[in-house]
Amino acid sequence: MAADKWLSISCSVLIGVLLLAGCLPIPVVPHGLGVVPDKEAFESLRPGVTTRADVLLLLGEPNHRLDDDRFLMYEWTVAYGYVIVGGYTQAYPIPVAAPHYLCLEFGPDSRLVRNEHLIGSLYAKPDRAVRRCTKQSEELDESGEK
Amino acid sequence: MNTLERLHVILQFIVSMIIVTGCLGGCVTAQKVDPSTVSKYEGFIHDGETTKQEIQDRLGPAQSIYENGGILVYYVYLQDDGRMNLKGTGTCHACVLVFDKDNVLERHSLVKHGCR
Numbered sequence: 001m002a003a004d005k006w007l008s009i010s011c012s013v014l015i016g017v018l019l020l021a022g023c024l025p026i027p028v029v030p031h032g033l034g035v036v037p038d039k040e041a042f043e044s045l046r047p048g049v050t051t052r053a054d055v056l057l058l059l060g061e062p063n064h065r066l067d068d069d070r071f072l073m074y075e076w077t078v079a080y081g082y083v084i085v086g087g088y089t090q091a092y093p094i095p096v097a098a099p100h101y102l103c104l105e106f107g108p109d110s111r112l113v114r115n116e117h118l119i120g121s122l123y124a125k126p127d128r129a130v131r132r133c134t135k136q137s138e139e140l141d142e143s144g145e146k
Numbered sequence: 147m148n149t150l151e152r153l154h155v156i157l158q159f160i161v162s163m164i165i166v167t168g169c170l171g172g173c174v175t176a177q178k179v180d181p182s183t184v185s186k187y188e189g190f191i192h193d194g195e196t197t198k199q200e201i202q203d204r205l206g207p208a209q210s211i212y213e214n215g216g217i218l219v220y221y222v223y224l225q226d227d228g229r230m231n232l233k234g235t236g237t238c239h240a241c242v243l244v245f246d247k248d249n250v251l252e253r254h255s256l257v258k259h260g261c262r
Contacts, residue, residue, distance in 0.1 A: 009151065032175075034174070035174055035175075035176050035259045035262075036174070036175050036176065037175070037176050038175050038176060038177045038178065039175075041177070041178065052212065052213065052217070053212075053213070053216070053217055053244040053253070056212065056217055056219065056242045056244075057178065057242050057244065057253060057254075057255040057257075058178050058255070058257070059176060059178075059257065059260070060176050060178075060219075060239075060240035060242065060257030060259075060260020060261065060262070061209075061210060061219055061240050061260060061261055061262040062262065063262045069212055069213070074262075110213065
């Protein structure tokens with residue numbers, strides 16, 4: 001019993017030391033950093049129904065306007081954990097975060113053709129997300145990526 | 147309580163504080179507010195009545211234009227009394243105005259934190 005307790009405390013201390021030393025990220029409930037689009041609003045978007053005007057009325061200005069507004073992209077960041085850095089007297093939590101992009105493609109009738117939520121460090125550089133977003137629907141269909 | 151148990155409690159406290167701070171801080175949602183709110187803020191904006199010319203005469207050129215002028219977006223700041231201001235400091239909101247083919251206002255919204 002005493003050995004179990006000792007082991008439990010030792011493990012907690014070890015994990016605590018690693019966490020505080022910045023070796024392990026401290027997981028947190030995922031939450032947005034900065035301005036995040038309204039989740040309910042972007043989940044309500046329906047291809048073939050939602051128009052470009054509907055999107056702008058709901059979500060405001062996009063971060064990226066591409067190919068004469070055929071593609072609109074909203075960008076935000078979500079933190080999944082924190083790494084503590086610093087010394088004995090001062091410590092700072094650095095977020096472990098991933099970029100999120102909402103990629104919207106519109107047809108010639110201004111209706112939504114495709115909405116795609118791109119997530120992950122793969123898109124740490126926005127140009128990769130832009131490249132993926134501007135891959136037209138037909139190309140994605142052909143490559144089977146959709 | 148021995149030293150290790152005390153350390154355990156302190157670590158639990160630190161981790162809890164970080165989690166709480168992380169969950170509560172640093173995030174705002176870009177969210178559409180009731181369209182009637184905009185009309186209340188700026189009495190001249192009415193769906194089905196106000197023309198694009200009136201809007202541009204009152205507010206000047208828009209920050210963003212979509213669909214060849216069919217959609218205008220103005221960046222606005224809310225004063226303490228609730229009125230919209232085109233210049234200001236603090237949080238920027240997007241006033242989105244959609245016009246029909248006759249250039250009459252069809253729909254509009256105010257998206258809080260909607261500027262990018």
